[in-house]
Amino acid sequence: MGGKETLKPLIELKDVSYTYPDGTCALKRVSIRIPEKSIIAITGANGSGKSTLLLIMAGLLDPQEGCVRFRGIDMKELGCKVRHEIGIVFQDPDDQLFAPTVYDDIAFGLRLLKLSEKEVRARVYEVARELGIESLLSRPPHRLSGGEKRRVALATTLVLNPPVLLLDEPFSDLTSYAAEYLMNLIVRLRDFGRTIVFTSHDVDIVAELSDYVYILAKGQLVAQGKPNEVLCNDELLSKAELRPPTPTIIYRELMGYGDKCPIKMSELLSILNKVTALHSHNE
Ligand SMILES: Nc1ncnc2c1ncn2[C@@H]1O[C@H](COP(=O)(O)OP(=O)(O)OP(=O)(O)O)[C@@H](O)[C@H]1O
Numbered sequence: 001m002g003g004k005e006t007l008k009p010l011i012e013l014k015d016v017s018y019t020y021p022d023g024t025c026a027l028k029r030v031s032i033r034i035p036e037k038s039i040i041a042i043t044g045a046n047g048s049g050k051s052t053l054l055l056i057m058a059g060l061l062d063p064q065e066g067c068v069r070f071r072g073i074d075m076k077e078l079g080c081k082v083r084h085e086i087g088i089v090f091q092d093p094d095d096q097l098f099a100p101t102v103y104d105d106i107a108f109g110l111r112l113l114k115l116s117e118k119e120v121r122a123r124v125y126e127v128a129r130e131l132g133i134e135s136l137l138s139r140p141p142h143r144l145s146g147g148e149k150r151r152v153a154l155a156t157t158l159v160l161n162p163p164v165l166l167l168d169e170p171f172s173d174l175t176s177y178a179a180e181y182l183m184n185l186i187v188r189l190r191d192f193g194r195t196i197v198f199t200s201h202d203v204d205i206v207a208e209l210s211d212y213v214y215i216l217a218k219g220q221l222v223a224q225g226k227p228n229e230v231l232c233n234d235e236l237l238s239k240a241e242l243r244p245p246t247p248t249i250i251y252r253e254l255m256g257y258g259d260k261c262p263i264k265m266s267e268l269l270s271i272l273n274k275v276t277a278l279h280s281h282n283e
Pocket residue numbers: 020021022024025026044045046047048049050051052053091201
């Protein structure tokens with residue numbers, strides 16, 4: 001996130017409350033601003049309202065109270081026009097995949113746009129290469145492993161190249177190698193001007209990846225800020241039943257509580273390297 005221009009919210013939720021038809025209150029007076037060209041994390045315990053929040057941002061759920069704006073316009077006025085602008089990948093890939101083959105699932109949205117079959121094929125193969133799922137293209141999606149399904153579900157949205165991507169728990173089921181690859185891909189997308197909102201209860205990933213973090217607890221926003229401002233605040237984290245990132249825990253174990261608070265592995269390593277260099281200099 002850079003100058004003033006990027007701070008203008010692309011999506012804005014104001015005092016949004018949502019209750020499911022069975023009476024479960026999932027969100028209470030939540031206000032959120034999503035600036036353009038940024039990576040925003042929504043974190044919190046199970047059942048804290050992360051997925052509900054993403055569905056509301058996508059315009060798929062209509063809150064009973066509060067308002068949702070996209071580029072300053074009320075989401076209700078935009079109706080289905082917003083579909084081309086906001087792509088969502090659901091927490092459960094089975095909600096996303098329905099075609100007989102992986103190829104058809106990824107091609108589905110492109111075919112709706114009436115692209116030629118040649119163009120469809122080129123774009124399906126391009127995204128499949130990017131996500132390492134080329135070998136799965138002829139397989140039925142319901143027979144894939146959890147991690148494979150998650151990557152295919154991501155491909156069905158990425159292939160449409162929407163300016164906003166809402167990713168619900170995109171890292172669950174992924175090996176650490178695949179998760180690292182996805183983190184790099186998300187950073188590249190942001191650097192190409194995309195806006196990415198993702199949910200995760202993995203605080204280490206939130207620390208490594210996000211420009212800004214919102215923390216939910218029992219449907220309410222309990223904290224927001226830059227990752228290094230909120231992710232080592234034990235009081236805030238405990239309200240949301242979260243622990244600090246691993247580098248913070250290791251740092252405190254070795255050095256005690258100090259002014260510095262590394263939240264990323266690279267920050268911890270840089271501090272430890274400096275300390276080690278100082279020690280060997282003094283010897
Ligand atoms: N379709 C539904 N009908 C009724 N209640 C629901 C429905 N979907 C979610 N809820 C409830 O709404 C609350 C918020 O759920 P939500 O799925 O948004 O949480 P979450 O933070 O995404 O959780 P998780 O980390 O487990 O994915 C929970 O109490 C949940 O039980």
